[in-house]
Amino acid sequence: MNQPQIQIPLDLPNVSVEKYEQTDKGLVITVVSTRDTAVCRHCGRTIDKFHGYDKAITLRHLPIFDRPVWIRIRPKRFQCPYCDKGPTTTQRCEWYDPKSPHTKAYENWILRELVNSTLSDVSLKRHLSIGCIEGILDRHIQRQVDWSTVPDLELIGIDEIALKKGHKDFVVIVSGLTAQREKYLLAVLPDRKKETVKAFLKTLPPRQCQSIRRVCIDMNEGYCNAAQETLPNAQVVVDRFHVxxxxxxxxxxxxxxxxxxxxxxxxxxxxxxxxxxxxxxxxxxxxxxxxxxxxxxxxxxxxxxxxxxxxxxxxxxxxxxxxxxxxxxxxxxxxxxxxxxxxxxxxxxxxxxxxxxxxxxxxxxxxxRETSGFVEGLNNKIKVIKRRCYGIYNLSRLFQHIWLDVQGRRTLFAEH
Ligand SMILES: [Zn+2]
Structure with a gap:
């Protein structure tokens, strides 16, 4: 069949295309790395003594015109002339993670798909197993707060949600807001006890304890005391919507x-x-x-x-x-x-x-007069996540999901 053809850039750095072929599982593009060095896994020096090729690996990549695309590559191996016994090292390419069966571009795309969606929706739409998607989540999204990525907060909110309607099964969501009004998810805690909240607040890095000025809560004695005992600079504010x-x-x-x-x-x-x-x-x-x-x-x-x-x-x-x-x-x-x-x-x-x-x-x-919209907005989001992800009772998964909706939008789409 004589179809019109177009050319699209592959957008993978430092590779050349060797061939591409249509197979029954999709388009398979075979590439070769054009870089001639690796970093020795023992001494960390840059080495350029080519040793041979590893077995070919096939990575799932972004689809083209709704067809699955696979990138096939035989990673290069280099030998170290400086180390004893000349150990060999496989070359690392920046566009894939050796632990993943997908390219990074593909994983980022799936993460963007997951924002405001569910695992099972994305699994169905993208013909990807739940296990694969969970693997992507775990490779890219932490299961708890990574303080090094959180700028100084001015306000934190402590709020609870019932996981099941009518049940007394509550989790506590701790979120933060910067002076620039950016929201951060800080924790999903297993219960409403004062000690649980306090134990978490004690893990705050000192610079955060200094910068936090207000803690916004519902009228809950435990939260109030936990906040006052751990954050001496912060004022407790009762959220007006709870009032x-x-x-x-x-x-x-x-x-x-x-x-x-x-x-x-x-x-x-x-x-x-x-x-x-x-x-x-x-x-x-x-x-x-x-x-x-x-x-x-x-x-x-x-x-x-x-x-x-x-x-x-x-x-x-x-x-x-x-x-x-x-x-x-x-x-x-x-x-x-x-x-x-x-x-x-x-x-x-x-x-x-x-x-x-x-x-x-x-x-x-x-x-x-600033707290209400922040906590309330987040709460509504979480309610939606709960409805969508019916059955998420694993707290670290819940953390990942809320993180995706709260921060993922900002992080994943900003790169684009
Ligand atoms: Zn070495």
């Missing part, structure tokens, strides 16, 4: 209780008019459609206390939105607490206790 979750849950409980009551007391047709009230109640007023506003107003007519609950919940959210100083925030929170007492809104009682216990750390948020 919000708490008081929003309080409001929602009140809504639930009132609606349950109404269901028993209202005629069916009247209760039916409250359809959709749950969703409407959860949203701020200006994000509601006109119909939702009408539903919410009928709910407030039937259960006036919910109007107060709703308004006070929104007042609190508004408070966190404002550009207050820590002192102003303290004052505003006191006013809010007074108002809650005045109105007798019992539903917020558990939140009031929390607020009193954590007040200082909660209002630390107002000093920099």
């Amino acid at each position: 919000a979750k708490h008081y929003r849950d309080c409001a929602d409980k009140a809504r639930k209780a009132e609606m349950k009551q109404l269901k028993q007391t209202l005629p069916e047709s009247e209760y039916a008019q409250l359809k959709g009230a749950m969703w409407a109640f959860r949203k701020p007023w200006n994000r509601l459609t006109e119909e939702q506003q009408i539903v919410l107003l009928s709910l407030f007519r039937q259960a006036p206390v919910l109007k107060e609950v709703y308004v006070q919940r929104e007042v609190l959210t508004g408070l966190f939105e404002q550009n207050l100083t820590k002192a102003q925030a303290e004052q505003a929170l006191t006013q809010w607490l007074d108002r809650i007492t005045e109105l007798g809104l019992d539903c917020f009682t558990s939140f009031v206790t929390t607020l009193n216990n954590w007040r200082d750390h909660i209002t630390n948020y107002f000093i920099r």
Whole structure:
């Protein structure tokens, strides 16, 4: 068949192409190294006495037009004239790792494919076994933090995720943020115990202990103490989204209780008019459609206390939105607490206790107002990874996956 032909550069340094042939497993390109030296594995000197060729190896390379490509090479061997008994050394080429059955270009491509994807998806799409992909992950991505690659951090976040829905099987994610707002994954810890978190924080290199200024956490005594005992320069900040979750849950409980009551007391047709009230109640007023506003107003007519609950919940959210100083925030929170007492809104009682216990750390948020998006963004990412990688309970694998999504994007795509 007479097909039009094109030429593509091979992009492998220091090789010449000897031949290429179509086989049933794909295109096999045989190359020869054009470099005439090696580094003696004993003395480390550069040697150039050619000794012969090793057995041919075949490495998987980047596909061309959706066809598998293999690079075949017979590595050169050189003999050392300086060492005793003249040992021989196989020449190393920069484009492949002797321990890998793939070229480096191919492995980097697979790693980029793995960003925001799963092992099984990539395995299926690229006709590559899970074992092969795990090998690639292990060759390129550390299973725990490599501190030499992490610049000085300003902030760390300690956060937990449940591995299985409804289970008490939590892992703790420790992440870091630099002054330039770059995110780093630092650890995936097996449990939420203070001692576990503290043991990890103790492994931080001294320069990091010095540079970290803030530790962003959920309201967890253990994390708080672990941070305060190991990072003397850091201020503990309670993430505002965790605070919000708490008081929003309080409001929602009140809504639930009132609606349950109404269901028993209202005629069916009247209760039916409250359809959709749950969703409407959860949203701020200006994000509601006109119909939702009408539903919410009928709910407030039937259960006036919910109007107060709703308004006070929104007042609190508004408070966190404002550009207050820590002192102003303290004052505003006191006013809010007074108002809650005045109105007798019992539903917020558990939140009031929390607020009193954590007040200082909660209002630390107002000093920099920067923590929420960082932890929350990472959390959402991890939730997605969990959904995609259902069944990853191996912590170092989980570390590799989160690393790929958090840092891999930056590292792997920057080279490109
Ligand atoms: Zn030598």
